[in-house]
Amino acid sequence: MNPAGKSYGESMAAIYDLIYPDSGEAKLAAEFVAGLCPEDGTVVELGIGTGRVATHIAGTGRKVYGIDSSPEMLAKLRERDPEGRITALEGDFSATTVIEDADVVLMAINTLGALLTQEAQVETVLRIGEQLRDGGAAVLETIGPGEMYRRTYPVTSAQALSADSMVIATAQADKASQTAVATYCVLGSGGLRIGQEAGRHIWPSELDLMAKLAGLRLEGRWSGWRREQPTGDHDRVISVYRKPGSAS
Template sequence: MGSPTTYDALADVYDLMYPPASPDIADAVGFLAELAPEGGRVLELGVGNGRIAIPLAERGLTVHGIDGSEQMLEKLAARDPHGRVTATAADFTTGGTGEQFDLVFIALNTFFAPTSAEAQLQCMQRMREQLAPGGRVVIEAFEPRAFHQQEGEKTSTRYLSPTSVMIDSTHVMRDRQLILVIHTVVDGGVPRPTQEVIRYAWPTEIDLMARIAGLRLVERRGGWRGEAFDANSHRHVSVYEAIEDPK
């Protein structure tokens, strides 16, 4: 249920699910790099195979990443043989680096991987603890309206390669804000199902967690290109800053 084992099982197809050369990745790297000072320090929670972290390091930033999946971190190491990204194997809701960063971010709905409000709040608190003075926290997540309205199970198919597809079956438990997803890779061999459970949160709910953790919203966009966030947005990119203690 949102555990590292889920992402261990998906590590070999993750680049097919989310191609690292996609325009969205380039937009994300550009957006994030603008928020960090030149040569600044960046921390990604849920760094995975480094699809965002490595391009940020290539821009001259000092990049650290935390992830609970050993398989994903092995993919990162293979992609980053010079060790430009410093990676730590840990649960990012409870563990940290003991350091501070100019930019702390969590992308691609990874904030929803912890499957309780308490764990998501812990994640927010870890981000605040590792944020340097004047720094920014960034969260990218989907807007959950469509899932919250879903009735029954829905199935969709995504292209992976000329010889493989992934069948995604989703079931929503609205009372707990949980989505159960069964990802099944079909590639000519024995179908490989992997279970994933995520807990979605509304943007205003995330803002409240941020306030409790000592952060406040600076801006919210509808995507990495800086689109306006409105009633038609399917996701949001939210930027937070620290609430300074009164002197």
């Protein structure tokens, strides 16, 4: 729930693809994931949303499963995937096993941070470990320390989204509790639409500990999908964890 008491999808589904458009980033993310997965392998995306990345992964020929708690986000995914290449369930990823023996489990765009407590985040990382085959990889994109701790909050920005729409975004953060809330006001031919998302920032070392509890080992960490090296002040972190063993 966001501060207005709405679920993620109730608040964000109508504007999600405007705020997070299917840019080159989504394709790069899909290529990164495909590089960790055999050609006939299986990827599970937790918090698959509108399929921004998942549709590109499906385009590489990998089997894609996903889960999302929002029927509104999943309805958008079905519009984007009319052929039904992706199998998506409605449910809570902190409490659900989508499949066992996945080659890769993905959580993109700080989706783990959509859970607002450390306990729920740990539960989810444990579920990731259970869903991977031996030797499988978890790919977790989270917000970097720079984004949470460099900025002076609140931060407001205005940005064009298309020829006839723009967004004014405001972010507030409570650094002590590692939480932040972003409010988006989208103005355009559809009138004014407001969406809000809340998140809990996860320190990279905290994420490593969660992964360790799940029996996963850090394999590499980057600040972008082209494997850019982290600088310490970067805005996001891409961590790859490996489940020990090899597929039989």
